[in-house]
Amino acid sequence: MASKVEDFLNDGDEARIIEAIRVAESNTSGEIRVHLEKSVISTNALEKADAFDRAAQVFDMLHMNNTKHSNGVLIYVAVEDRELVIMGDKGINDVVAPNFWESTKDAIINQFKNGDTAQGLIDGILQAGKQLKKHFPKKRGDVNELGDTISVG
Numbered sequence: 001m002a003s004k005v006e007d008f009l010n011d012g013d014e015a016r017i018i019e020a021i022r023v024a025e026s027n028t029s030g031e032i033r034v035h036l037e038k039s040v041i042s043t044n045a046l047e048k049a050d051a052f053d054r055a056a057q058v059f060d061m062l063h064m065n066n067t068k069h070s071n072g073v074l075i076y077v078a079v080e081d082r083e084l085v086i087m088g089d090k091g092i093n094d095v096v097a098p099n100f101w102e103s104t105k106d107a108i109i110n111q112f113k114n115g116d117t118a119q120g121l122i123d124g125i126l127q128a129g130k131q132l133k134k135h136f137p138k139k140r141g142d143v144n145e146l147g148d149t150i151s152v153g
Contacts, residue, residue: 008036008079013118014150020122021148024129029142030071030092032125032132033062037153040078051076051083058153059087067091067145071136073128075108075121084108086124095135104128 009017021032035058040049055076059065064072070091077084086101086108104127111120 008077008117009150016118017121017125017150018148020125020129024125024132025144025148027138028071028129028132029067029069029136029138030073030129030132031064031067031144031146032073032075032128033064033146033151034075034077034121034125035062035151035153036077036079038079039081040083041153049081051078051081051085052087054078055085055087058151059089062151063146065089069136071132072146073132075124075128077121084112086128088128092132092135096131100131 017034021034024032035055037058040051040054055074058076059072059074062074064074064087066072067089070089072089073092074087075084076087084105086105088096088101104124107127108120108124111117111123
């Protein structure tokens with residue numbers, strides 16, 4: 001029996017999301033990653049797991065904090081817990097509007113509510129990509145510092 005993580009996106013959805021990451025990153029030095037996992041994992045069995053804390057762990061685990069301009073963006077989804085966190089590194093957080101991540105999260109959730117999880121992630125990726133392009137335009141010599149795959153935990 002497939003887990004909810006495996007059911008969350010089909011192969012075609014995954015390909016569309018990876019293409020959206022490539023498009024969003026094509027005009028910026030910024031990096032975008034999507035991470036899916038079954039539920040929020042707590043490092044302390046006595047405490048309720050916190051999605052933001054877990055997203056921060058995944059951010060570090062995926063080396064999102066090692067980009068040259070501190071402009072990595074993580075979209076973290078705990079499928080069964082129905083938790084979504086968008087986390088930007090210091091460089092991008094310092095330049096986007098204070099409500100930017102919340103409005104991006106709302107755009108994703110609206111598509112999730114309509115049953116189109118892939119389009120929700122694509123919308124969020126493209127919105128993040130526009131801000132990354134605006135504040136961190138691609139320059140000569142910029143390289144793709146992190147993979148464009150969807151990671152699953």
